[in-house]
Amino acid sequence: MRVAVLGTGMVGQAIAGRFDELGHDVRVGTRDPAATMSRTEPDQLGNPPFPAWHERHAGIRLDTYADAAAAAELVVNATPGSVSLDVLEAAGAEHLDGKVLIDISNPLVFTPDGPPTLFVDNTDSLGEGIQRTFPGARVVKTLNTVNAELMAHPATLADGGHSIFVCGNDASAKAQVTNILTSFGHTDVIDLGDITSARGVEMYLPVWLRLMGALGTARFNVKVIR
């Protein structure tokens, strides 16, 4: 499948790398490919610059958001929530129409003191905002509840014995995304309902962040025991 992954950070790299590993035709979208390829410094979190990752994934083409999305059958939003709507606007509504759009973003606001908060209130979600803004896209919210490594390689933790969620209005889009998640190694994909259920998975972030603090690692996930 031809996949566009919008975003060059940890999440974009993990997802693009995983689709590539599985034999898909992957393009990564960025605002300005030349600028992205000229980066030599680690990002704010100390991760290596994109060109260092790209050297090891030379088969993956770096494009503008619009060119990557235009060429794709499936688009992944792997950008920070604070810029997601702008990035998707740059990708172009006409390049999202009718396509499955996997939305991984979280609506986090980072504050100088104290933990991050959310920039949507609890009667809305970023997933819904994206679906409203791009009504032709078939938005499926997923993967935002784990760190980048576990998104792409869930089997590295407890042989994949933990749960992941899908939210969206389009049943066939959710079925397609569930198949993709299964191919990644996710063993328990739970359909939470329409896109309004994105509120639940986005509002899960505060407890995820506290768990990361309590456990001293981001390598964890929840398994829904029933």
Added chain:
Amino acid sequence: MRVAVLGTGMVGQAIAGRFDELGHDVRVGTRDPAATMSRTEPDQLGNPPFPAWHERHAGIRLDTYADAAAAAELVVNATPGSVSLDVLEAAGAEHLDGKVLIDISNPLVFTPDGPPTLFVDNTDSLGEGIQRTFPGARVVKTLNTVNAELMAHPATLADGGHSIFVCGNDASAKAQVTNILTSFGHTDVIDLGDITSARGVEMYLPVWLRLMGALGTARFNVKVIR
């Protein structure tokens, strides 16, 4: 231990019954004991009225909020979030001072159409509000992430192989509550930090509600895999 459980609904009954089973001296607090004991109709959720439960737990005394709290060493807030501050006011700050106060409440607003939302925004929580309003109480937020049955008898699901959280400012209060939770059968009690971490466990409710819908049961919980 002398325990006051404030609230006569499903949560109050489950917690009071469990403390009683384990040999503690339990009083249940209510606004007007005579009115509570005169109920003959099921509640809004179709649960039997309090007297039907009390017949099977005759050793548990029903008291006013204030009398129950005054007599107790440990107080449990098992009331709906919408009335919790009023109930604790009725119990009396002087009867909470210096005591461990287990807060199980959720700040849910029920709406005629659509799922419940929260009445605190994401930079606050009801747990913090209770701690601010009753600074002499040693508030520990816990158990609000599972249904009443699993709060009290976690071993009925997967032999207790799932996780529960404690949040609070007082380390010795959290240690004492952890011991109580362990005596109930909880096998994985995770300390999320100070009372501000109550935001995380309260904001977890929307995904819990969606999971209940997706799974068709409230008999589930998450296990934190790490």
